[in-house]
Amino acid sequence: GALGIFHMSNINASTESLYNNELHALKAVQEANINLIYASRAQMTLLSASTRSDRNAGIKELTSSLQNLEEHLAKVKPLFQESKEGQELYQQYESLMPPLKQGLLDFIALISRQSLDNSQFDGNVSENSAQLLKNSRGVEKVLQGMVSYSDQRAKTSVDQVGNTYQTSRLLIAVLALAGIIVSVGLGML
Numbered sequence: 001g002a003l004g005i006f007h008m009s010n011i012n013a014s015t016e017s018l019y020n021n022e023l024h025a026l027k028a029v030q031e032a033n034i035n036l037i038y039a040s041r042a043q044m045t046l047l048s049a050s051t052r053s054d055r056n057a058g059i060k061e062l063t064s065s066l067q068n069l070e071e072h073l074a075k076v077k078p079l080f081q082e083s084k085e086g087q088e089l090y091q092q093y094e095s096l097m098p099p100l101k102q103g104l105l106d107f108i109a110l111i112s113r114q115s116l117d118n119s120q121f122d123g124n125v126s127e128n129s130a131q132l133l134k135n136s137r138g139v140e141k142v143l144q145g146m147v148s149y150s151d152q153r154a155k156t157s158v159d160q161v162g163n164t165y166q167t168s169r170l171l172i173a174v175l176a177l178a179g180i181i182v183s184v185g186l187g188m189l
Contacts, residue, residue, distance in 0.1 A: 007119045022154035025076040029150055032072040032080045033143040039065035043104065046111045047118060047129060055116070059108050078147070089149055092142045107132055166169055 041060035049055035073093060080086035107128050114121050 006025060022079075022150060025079045026147065026150035026154055028072040028076045029143055029146040032069045033140065033147065035065045035069035035072065036136060036140055036143060039104065040067065040133065043107060043129065043132060046108070047121075049083050050116060052116070053113070059112070062108065066104060070097070070101075075091070080149075086149060089142060093139065093146070096135070096142060100132070100139055103128070103132050103135060112167045 039062050043059045043066060045058040046055060046062070049058055073090075077090060080090040108129060110122070110125060114125060
């Protein structure tokens with residue numbers, strides 16, 4: 001009985017860890033990746049905006065997406081500090097994201113000074129836009145690595161829960177069998 005309760009509490013703790021840590025990190029990184037896509041889409045929308053209203057909406061979408069991306073990853077930073085691989089991934093993100101963010105903010109300032117007629121854009125607009133897309137892909141690769149890392153940690157936690165269950169089941173069966181043997185032995189005396 002006590003052994004069963006002990007193992008059930010281990011299974012419960014592992015399940016809580018799985019949900020609170022690994023799955024939370026996986027979801028947050030996936031959301032961050034989606035926000036990176038939204039930011040890139042908003043950047044491209046700024047190039048084709050035909051009205052000030054469209055341009056302002058694109059700027060709002062871009063800045064909001066950047067903020068959401070950073071918020072999602074800030075929430076899970078402690079989880080990535082638990083292992084060397086996680087730390088390396090987070091450091092890669094931290095080295096790539098600030099230049100991308102600054103580039104996007106500079107792009108907003110540059111595009112805001114441009115005419116709505118994209119044939120009259122400064123030559124720097126297309127160069128900056130192309131470079132930003134390249135930089136976004138670098139951050140996206142890191143985020144994909146973070147998703148894989150979080151997914152692997154979740155799978156490892158699930159395996160640990162399964163192993164705890166198998167061990168508990170085996171121990172309870174052995175104890176039940178031992179109890180039967182002791183009972184039969186005592187009955188024969």
